[in-house]
Amino acid sequence: MESMQQLLAPFHLAPGTKIVVAVSGGVDSMVLLTLLARLPGRPYPLTVAHFNHQLRAESAAEAALVQAYATRLGVPVQTGSWPVAAHPATGVEAAARQARYAFLHRVAQDVGATVIMTAHHADDQAETVLFRLARSGASAAMSGISPARLSAGVRLLRPLLPLSKAELRAYAESHQVPSMEDASNANQHFSRNHLRAAVMPALKQENPGLLTHVTRFTTEQRGLLALAQPALNQLVASVQTPTGADWRGVMDQPAAVQALVLQRVLAASGPRLAWATQQQVLTALATTGRRLFAVGQRHLIVANHTLTWAAAAVAAAPRLLRPGEWHQLSATMALALAQAAPPATAWVVPVSAEPLVLRHRQPGDRLHLADGHHQLLRRWFINHKVPAAQRASWWVIAHGHAVVWCQGIAPAQLFQRVDTDILQPVIACRLTDEGVSDE
Numbered sequence: 001m002e003s004m005q006q007l008l009a010p011f012h013l014a015p016g017t018k019i020v021v022a023v024s025g026g027v028d029s030m031v032l033l034t035l036l037a038r039l040p041g042r043p044y045p046l047t048v049a050h051f052n053h054q055l056r057a058e059s060a061a062e063a064a065l066v067q068a069y070a071t072r073l074g075v076p077v078q079t080g081s082w083p084v085a086a087h088p089a090t091g092v093e094a095a096a097r098q099a100r101y102a103f104l105h106r107v108a109q110d111v112g113a114t115v116i117m118t119a120h121h122a123d124d125q126a127e128t129v130l131f132r133l134a135r136s137g138a139s140a141a142m143s144g145i146s147p148a149r150l151s152a153g154v155r156l157l158r159p160l161l162p163l164s165k166a167e168l169r170a171y172a173e174s175h176q177v178p179s180m181e182d183a184s185n186a187n188q189h190f191s192r193n194h195l196r197a198a199v200m201p202a203l204k205q206e207n208p209g210l211l212t213h214v215t216r217f218t219t220e221q222r223g224l225l226a227l228a229q230p231a232l233n234q235l236v237a238s239v240q241t242p243t244g245a246d247w248r249g250v251m252d253q254p255a256a257v258q259a260l261v262l263q264r265v266l267a268a269s270g271p272r273l274a275w276a277t278q279q280q281v282l283t284a285l286a287t288t289g290r291r292l293f294a295v296g297q298r299h300l301i302v303a304n305h306t307l308t309w310a311a312a313a314v315a316a317a318p319r320l321l322r323p324g325e326w327h328q329l330s331a332t333m334a335l336a337l338a339q340a341a342p343p344a345t346a347w348v349v350p351v352s353a354e355p356l357v358l359r360h361r362q363p364g365d366r367l368h369l370a371d372g373h374h375q376l377l378r379r380w381f382i383n384h385k386v387p388a389a390q391r392a393s394w395w396v397i398a399h400g401h402a403v404v405w406c407q408g409i410a411p412a413q414l415f416q417r418v419d420t421d422i423l424q425p426v427i428a429c430r431l432t433d434e435g436v437s438d439e
């Protein structure tokens, strides 16, 4: 096992650097504390920070153990706790981690430390990479746990990443380092723990070099990303526009490069898109055609090799137009409207092989409402007490029996029928609130 001096060498810590050591009471962080406290001459002033999540019955005992051991080593301790009342009903693990890191930063600020150290090790690294590979496969995430990063002005360091859990356990045994096993680690409900308990041992048996290989992979991945970053930044800058991106500058690049550029462009401008959706966006960008993707409250419009974000029309229930709002629509004007190039704000219509047609209503015509339900136009007329004479004379734009627009109904909301999960192919059809005046 490398010495602590060797493990710390890559971080170039100046003597006197104050360090907050994050200690849970588990064997990893108790060994980290021991290694730091046993450095000859104690070059770095240490503060132990322990956060009591109050998630398990043994929490208090762990806090007491950390307090007692740190005191024995002559290291001051700061403890914090997470009130049970603050625990969320779901996502408790992520919330606990967030609360813990916030606490660690508070302690660092309190004691004037510029470094926080945690005891992540090579097994953590391998689990993280495999877990992320299974869950997302995003290339940036494949760099795994970073050995050193800046977090809110403080350096977050993980000096034990090169060591395996087995090495830490062996050290704890030979140096009588006390610790408590986190009982929740045995809880197979958490998929991460399942990976740790069942999958990792099987993989290690298959190939005893697993940890070394994953460490090599994350190191190489980190290096490759660092090398690629400037070129990637340049490509991203070359396509970015104030409202999205102009793809013509990167269309000659290999598909994999375009995928990376798109990821960066999207990360800078909007919510995350699933990988499959990103692929559909790229396919659309390769053509001169037009496609619209509903993403949360926004529309991602791909048209003629460009990508633009636009606010989605605000959802509102269909209603009868007030007299002053009526659309005076003539047949020619409406057809021109239906064929016009779509604007940024639009109603969204499921793509259909059938063309949009202007006509009077027909039996079987349906409105597609925002909540995903259909309603017979006839039923809608009855519910809204539209006089029979008007029902027959009002103009309708439809494909098949799907009514895109109806003369007497405010256009705010017909046809917002888009899968929120994005991927339904859609076209947009322009119908503004002002409508068009009679010829």
Ligand SMILES: Nc1ncnc2c1ncn2[C@@H]1O[C@H](COP(=O)(O)OP(=O)(O)OP(=O)(O)O)[C@@H](O)[C@H]1O
Binding pocket: 022, 023, 024, 028, 029, 049, 050, 051, 052, 053, 097, 100, 117, 118, 119, 120, 124
């Ligand atoms: N209750 C705690 N108080 C102080 N430090 C802690 C506590 N729990 C964990 N740590 C620190 O974080 C390190 C990682 O712990 P653990 O693997 O349990 O974290 P995690 O929940 O998987 O989250 P992450 O890996 O993102 O930190 C530990 O080695 C220790 O240094």
